[in-house]
Amino acid sequence: MAADQSAGWANLPDKVVHEIYRRIPCEVDRHHAGRVCLSWRVALAKLKPPVPPAPLPWLLLPEADGEHRPTFSCVLRGWRSTHPFFLPIGARRARYFGSYNGVWLFLAVDVLQGDGKAEDHLLINLHSFQFVDLPNAMRVPIYQADQGLQNIAIVAAALSRPPTERGCVVAGIIELAHSPPARRVAFWRMGDRVVPRHPWAEWPPEEVEDLLYTTGAFIFLTKKEDIRVCREPAIHKDFVQLQLNLQSLVLFRPRGRDGQMVLGRYLVHSRRDVLLVVRLAAPLPYDQAAVEFRVFESKKYVQGKYTRMWNALSGLDGRILFVGRGCSRSYEEADGYPGMEGVYFLDDHSSRRPIVHGPRHACRCSDNGKWSEASLRIDRCFPERAWSKCSPPVWIIP
Structure with missing residues (x-):
């Protein structure tokens, strides 16, 4: 038969x-x-x-409990269906911190297997397994006549062009091994093993939430929801020459608060504009799951020191937004994805905890899903996964 x-x-x-x-x-x-x-x-x-049509991003879930191997879920396949996912053995317990078009994955391999203090940062292509080295240390001044190296953890990264293209510059949110840990913005050339010395060690002075590259400049979102703009810097052997000017800081009129806890803020380039996506939780401190998303566009607003304001969109108007630090992407229903409008998110809460001090934290991998403007609710449509000892989930961008 x-x-x-x-x-x-x-x-x-x-x-x-x-x-x-x-x-x-x-x-x-x-x-x-x-x-x-x-x-x-x-x-x-x-x-x-x-x-x-071009495929939408896949959700890569890391290894969990030594039993569940890495898998990825395709949004178009029915949400909860998964595909087995092959990674080299050394990368299965890596910490994922972003991705780039063409199935490139940023990862940090825990050299001492659980210590969390020594990581080897790589960018690997999941089709060809070609890899590019990323920095593990930053050159910092110790004495006036000398310089030293300090270990770093890369939290998120954005590229000025494809990683194999000559002249690719990387901007990263990095964590320095201070006590308490300090997060900074850093720039380097693709393939550098050490971040060059920066003339302004604490630029920008504010804490940065997210970053992206667009139209010849890196854009950084501060915790106050202002924008810092830095044109692609000139990177020399031992130092970085930042191209800053008086217009590099764009101050936004503060938004009103409604009592909900902000879990995350993301920048997304959509329809020749940059959108702000805010991830909200219920005000109770023990509930860290997303309950709502809000999407804002930048509008001109001149009053005092403020020159812009974040204006709430009345609707997504066919947008399909995938949000993640340094790797957010926007797609359109009209390009062959009817009924897919919404904000797709992953559980990146653990990436906000310190990385370089002590053993790695367990990473929750269950708060993944879709928020729909039409239904005004969260649909946790992706597969559930037990806590991971190595990494939060990440988007893979085909």
Whole structure:
């Protein structure tokens, strides 16, 4: 019976195979469909089906409890379905801290396996397994005539261009091994193993929540929801020359508060504009799960020292927003994703705790999902995963 059914699938008309393939939204499932049998491969090669829309990001869930291997979930496959995910053994217990287009993953390998004080930072391509070294230390002044190195942990990063392209500059939010730990902004060239000395060790003076690169400049979001702009810096062998001017700080009129706890703030480039996405929790201190998201656009506002304001969007208007520190992306329903409008988020709460002091913290990996403006509710549609000892989840951007 099984043999008869198999033969029937292999003998489907070419047009039927084409229609089946066209209705498979997930890129991985389409790849598997093309390998069902020789007749399907021949049919798909002959019919040359139309190119599907670019895939949406995948949610990579890290290894948990030594039992669950890394897996990824495709939004288009039905939310809770997962695919097995292969990583080199040395990277399975790595800390993920972002991604870049083309399935590039930022990760920090715990060299001492649990100590949390010595990490090897890498950027790895999950298709080719090509990797690029990232800095593990920063050059800091100790004496007037000498300089020393200090270990760092990279919290988030943004690139000026693809990592294999000549002249790629990286901006990162880094944590220095101070007590208490201090977070700073740093710049380096792709492939550098040491962050060069910065002329302003504490620029910007405010705590930075998120960063992105757009139109020739790096943009940083401060905890006060102001914007710091830094044109792509000149990086020399031993120091960084920042290109700052009086317009580098954009002050926004403070938004009113409504009593809810802010869990995160993200910058997203969408439709030639930069949006602010705010992640909110209930005011109770023991409840750290997201309950609502709000999306704002930048509007001109001139009053006193303020030149801009964050204006709440009345609706997402077909936007599909994936938010994560340094790796937020915007897509459009009109590009082949009907019914997908919303804000998709991952559980990055643990990334806000200190990294370089003591053993790694356990990372909760369950507060992942979608917030819909239409329903005004959170849908935790992704698979649940036990706490991870190494990393929060991360988006993989095809």
